[in-house]
Amino acid sequence: MFQRLRLCTFAATTLSLLCAAGGLQAAPAAPQAGPAPNPGLVSVEFRVLGDNGAPVLDLKPGEVSLKVGGKPREVRDLELIRLPATQPAADGKPVTSLWPPYASNSVTDSGRYIYVVIDDESIPSGREQTVRDAVGMVVENLSSRDRLGLVILSHGKFDVTLTPRHDLVTAALKEFVGRALRAETPEDAACRTLQAINIMQSVVSTVGGAVPASVVFVSGGLAQPNYAISVPRRTTSAAASDTGKTVCELKKELFDSLANDARKGAVDVWAALVPSDQSTTSINTDTLAGIENIAGLTGNPLIRLSGNPRSDFARLAKETSAYYIATFEADAAERSGTAARVELKVARDKTEVRARSEISIAKAGGGKGGSQNATDLLRVGTGYRDAPIRAVAAAARGASGGELNVMTIFEPIDPALAFSSAAIGLYDDKGKLVRQWSSKPTDLAAIPVMGAITAKPGVYRMRVAVIDVLGRSGTVDQEARIELEKGGGATEMSSLVLGAPFNGSFAPKLLYRTEPAALGYFEIYGTSKTAAVTAVLELAASPTGPAVASVPARVGQPTSDGRRIVLGELPLTSVRPGDYVVRVTVSVDGKPVGSVMKTLRKSVQ
Numbered sequence: 001m002f003q004r005l006r007l008c009t010f011a012a013t014t015l016s017l018l019c020a021a022g023g024l025q026a027a028p029a030a031p032q033a034g035p036a037p038n039p040g041l042v043s044v045e046f047r048v049l050g051d052n053g054a055p056v057l058d059l060k061p062g063e064v065s066l067k068v069g070g071k072p073r074e075v076r077d078l079e080l081i082r083l084p085a086t087q088p089a090a091d092g093k094p095v096t097s098l099w100p101p102y103a104s105n106s107v108t109d110s111g112r113y114i115y116v117v118i119d120d121e122s123i124p125s126g127r128e129q130t131v132r133d134a135v136g137m138v139v140e141n142l143s144s145r146d147r148l149g150l151v152i153l154s155h156g157k158f159d160v161t162l163t164p165r166h167d168l169v170t171a172a173l174k175e176f177v178g179r180a181l182r183a184e185t186p187e188d189a190a191c192r193t194l195q196a197i198n199i200m201q202s203v204v205s206t207v208g209g210a211v212p213a214s215v216v217f218v219s220g221g222l223a224q225p226n227y228a229i230s231v232p233r234r235t236t237s238a239a240a241s242d243t244g245k246t247v248c249e250l251k252k253e254l255f256d257s258l259a260n261d262a263r264k265g266a267v268d269v270w271a272a273l274v275p276s277d278q279s280t281t282s283i284n285t286d287t288l289a290g291i292e293n294i295a296g297l298t299g300n301p302l303i304r305l306s307g308n309p310r311s312d313f314a315r316l317a318k319e320t321s322a323y324y325i326a327t328f329e330a331d332a333a334e335r336s337g338t339a340a341r342v343e344l345k346v347a348r349d350k351t352e353v354r355a356r357s358e359i360s361i362a363k364a365g366g367g368k369g370g371s372q373n374a375t376d377l378l379r380v381g382t383g384y385r386d387a388p389i390r391a392v393a394a395a396a397r398g399a400s401g402g403e404l405n406v407m408t409i410f411e412p413i414d415p416a417l418a419f420s421s422a423a424i425g426l427y428d429d430k431g432k433l434v435r436q437w438s439s440k441p442t443d444l445a446a447i448p449v450m451g452a453i454t455a456k457p458g459v460y461r462m463r464v465a466v467i468d469v470l471g472r473s474g475t476v477d478q479e480a481r482i483e484l485e486k487g488g489g490a491t492e493m494s495s496l497v498l499g500a501p502f503n504g505s506f507a508p509k510l511l512y513r514t515e516p517a518a519l520g521y522f523e524i525y526g527t528s529k530t531a532a533v534t535a536v537l538e539l540a541a542s543p544t545g546p547a548v549a550s551v552p553a554r555v556g557q558p559t560s561d562g563r564r565i566v567l568g569e570l571p572l573t574s575v576r577p578g579d580y581v582v583r584v585t586v587s588v589d590g591k592p593v594g595s596v597m598k599t600l601r602k603s604v605q
Contacts (some may be wrong), residue, residue: 002189004591013157016465018103031263033186041076041327041328041329041330042067042068042327042330042359042361043325043327044066044328044355044359044468045266045323045324045326045355046266046323046325046344046353046354046355046357046358047319047320047323047324047349047350047353047354047355048324048346048348048352048353048354048358048386049319049352049354050351051350051351052351053093053315053318054318054319055318055319055322055323056078056346056348056351057082057162057322058080059080059324059346059348060075061078061326062347063198063346063348064071064324064326064344064347065343065344065345065346065347066326066328066342066343066344067341067342067343067344068328068330068340068341068343068359069282069334069340070341070342070343072105073297073328073329073330075326075327075328076327076328077325077326077327078324078325078326078327078431079327080323080324081322081323081324081325082321082322083111083112083143083145083146083321083322087440089498096581098144098580098599099164099165099508100144100164100541100599101392101498101511101558101579101599101600101601102390102510102511103390103392103438103464103476103478104388104389104390104391104413104476105383105384105385105388105389105412105474105475105476106385106388106390106413107391107464109145109413110145110147110439111142111143111145111146111147111164112146112147112213112214113147113162113207113213113214113215114138114144114146114147114148114149114213114320115148115150115151115206115207115214115216116138116148116149116150116151116169116218117148117151117153117196117199117215117216117217118150118151118152118153118176118201118218118219119153119192119196119217119218119219119220119222120152120177120178120179120182121153121154121156121179121180121181121192122184122192122219122220122221122222122274122277122287123178123179123218123219123274124178124180124220124274125177125178125179125180126178127178127275128177130274130305131173131176131218131274131305132170132173132174134218134305134313135169135170135216135218136170137313137314138216138316138317139166139169141313141314141317142166142317144164144579144599146164147162147163147164147460148160148162148163148164148166148169149161149162149163149169150172150173151203153195153196153199154179157208158239158254159172161461161479162207163479165479165541170445174420180220180276180326182462183472186223189222189287190223190225190250191248192222192223193248194250194254196217196222197250197254197255197258200217200258200269200294201257201261201268203215204258204261204262204265204267204269205261205265207265207267208261208262208264208265208266208322208356211533213266213267214267214268214269214270214316214320215262215267215268215269215273216270216271216307217269217270217271217272217291217294218274218594219271219272219273219274219291220273220274220275220287221273221290221291222287222289222290222291222293222294223250223290224250224287224289224290224293225250225254225255225290225293226249230381237588250290252383253293255293255297258294258297259297259298260357262297262298263356263357264356264357264358265356266355266356267298268298268300268319268320269294269295269298269300270295270300270303270316271291271292271294271295271300271303271311272303272305273288273302273303273304273305273306274364274600275293275305275306277303284360287576291399299352300316300356302399313513314408316424319398320495323535326344330361334361335361335475337360337361337362338360339358339360339579340358340359340360341358341372342355342357342358342359349600350544360371366444372420372421372467372471373421373467374419374422374423374439374466374467374473375421375423375424375436375438375465377465377473378423378436378462378477379433383475383477384465384473384474384475385442385474385475386472386473387412387417387466387467387470387472387473387476387486387487388412388413388414388474389410389411389466389476390411390476390511390551391411391462391476391478392406392408392409392415392510393406393407393409393462393478393480393482393495394406394407394409394412394495394496395407395481395482395483395484395494395495396484396494396523397484397494397496397523397563398454402456402457403454403455403456404454404455404456404483404484405452405454406426406452406455406480406482407449407450407452407497408424408437408450408451408452408453408462408464409448409449409497409508409510410422410451410476411447411510412447413449415447417468418447418468418469419439419444419449419466419467419469420444421436421439421444421448421466421467422439422443422444422451422464422465422466422467423436423438423439423464423466424436424437424451424453424462424463424464425437425463425464425465426453426455426460426461426462426480426482427460427461427462428460429459430532431461434455434460435453435454435455435468436453437451439451446496448510450508453550455482456528457483457484458482458483459479459480459481459482460479460480461477461478461480462477462478462480463475463476463477463478464476476569484525485595485596486594487526487586487593487594488592488593488594490526491525491526491527491586491588491594492524492525492526492529493524493525493594493596494523494525494584494596495522495596495598495599496520496521496581496582496584496596496597497520497522498510498519498520498521498573498598499518499519499520499521500517500518500519501519503518506521506567507518511601511603512572512600512601512602512603513602515572516572516573517569517570517571517572518569518570518572518582519567519568519569519570520553520569520570520582520584520598521565521566521567522584522596523563523564523565523566524555524563524564524586525562526562527558527562527588529558529562531588531589532588532589532590533555533564533588534550534552534553534555534586534587534590535553535555535566535584535586535587536550536553536584536585536587537550537551537552537553537569537570537582537583537584538582538583538584538585539570539575539580539581539582539600540548540580540581540583541578541581542581543583547574548580549571550577551568551569551571552568552572553566553567553568554566554568556566566575566584566586568584569602570582575602577602577603578602579599579600579601580599580600580601580602581597581598581599582598582599582600583595583596584596584597
């Protein structure tokens with residue numbers, strides 16, 4: 001795995017000597033001074049919109065009236081979360097969105113959750129670019145903290161699960177094909193609509209509770225509710241009748257159920273209509289009425305993808321760019337894990353409140369079924385955020401067998417807390433748990449916690465699960481690309497790990513605050529023992545932007561297994577808070593052969 005680096009001597013801003021020891025170090029998990037966390041506090045997220053559709057940004061706690069379970073609650077705290085439309089650079093100009101420095105289940109770290117659902121069987125061939133352009137308008141207004149997902153209905157699966165890699169969605173859309181029938185019958189429209197409603201319910205349930213969350217439905221039209229017809233059996237999504245035919249029955253209750261699920265999870269539903277052309281007809285079916293019902297589920301206007309729909313998509317970005325977190329204290333008896341109705345109003349004229357209609361107050365004692373073992377949380381799909389955490393993974397060359405070593409680094413967001421149990425799981429593309437790690441007490445004695453597993457190269461979903469000393473559960477899921485960085489020729493590089501000096505050693509760091517410098521560490525493989533290998537560390541606002549700081553790194557001599565250890569130090573004293581790219585360029589015998597990058601986040605706190 002990664003080898004320990006001891007920094008024998010430090011100058012003020014320059015690493016003066018590098019010598020190897022045996023693995024990475026972390027600071028002891030000693031609680032810091034500060035108020036003790038209150039396990040009885042519960043959060044309710046909501047949005048408030050003015051009559052112009054823009055978020056209200058100056059709400060005061062006294063203007064919020066909150067009832068939970070029919071009982072009035074005192075708002076203990078009201079926090080405004082603002083999400084930038086694009087990633088702000090150090091010079092204040094918008095730049096390309098950066099890959100997040102870590103994954104987190106904290107609402108203050110999270111951005112928007114947006115799923116785009118495409119009803120490809122209603123969209124005529126030749127209108128694919130219209131859809132790609134529409135989704136591109138959504139992507140233009142996302143920041144690196146926002147997660148985007150994609151579902152194409154005929155595929156019957158999540159094509160791209162929620163990810164900050166927005167380019168994965170745009171890449172998947174290049175393969176999208178309109179499949180509308182040239183002459184769609186009422187029977188076809190009814191069954192297609194039933195399938196669309198069922199999948200929409202699945203998507204809404206997936207993002208429900210992740211605030212702010214939106215689902216954008218793109219379609220050429222849907223059959224209207226209160227429509228039933230028997231057709232030859234053609235889909236498993238509808239019930240079979242005694243006549244041997246399938247009954248595609250579009251009851252109004254189906255639309256009402258979808259609307260109810262959206263309200264419960266505080267999910268905004270938007271609908272965009274792709275206009276048909278002369279070669280596409282609809283026989284005796286009002287496909288406009290059905291999609292207008294989808295658009296009206298949460299009060300949003302129907303977006304028509306003709307002319308210039310940019311203003312409508314700009315409204316989507318504007319409305320979801322800010323939200324509030326209201327905190328109240330729950331009694332011990334209420335912490336049962338059951339649903340409680342939420343009634344939230346604001347004393348402000350000409351405003352609209354968007355809030356979930358119910359919440360679940362987590363059980364005291366935390367884990368699934370009250371379990372104190374975080375391993376149990378690897379086997380459920382439910383996400384937990386009562387214990388806020390942040391986590392990041394890094395890959396390095398393994399000992400043998402073609403597998404890579406994966407180090408996962410994670411920590412509590414509240415520095416006054418510690419973990420009583422932790423686990424890590426890797427899931428393949430079919431959702432199967434293929435690798436896991438469970439903590440021992442000694443693993444949790446230092447912060448951040450580091451867990452090591454091995455895996456074959458590939459793309460996985462990684463879950464980090466914890467139970468803290470208050471018995472609260474926390475999980476964070478992230479896409480993990482377990483692979484080495486490829487350079488020229490046989491050169492390969494491990495992931496870049498960021499850290500800070502601690503007691504003369506390298507200590508991994510996920511979030512920087514007042515640290516005067518950041519350390520960057522990685523390994524180089526595949527270079528000749530006699531080659532002259534150099535590396536330069538740079539700090540920049542974007543992957544290709546000008547450097548804010550640039551320093552040479554120290555490259556060690558090849559070890560017995562051929563790896564070279566690289567360590568460099570970047571000054572942070574004059575760096576303003578924000579997200580930056582740490583990029584390292586590697587050269588062999590004076591010729592650049594590759595680079596590694598990592599996002600660094602500096603906080604104002």
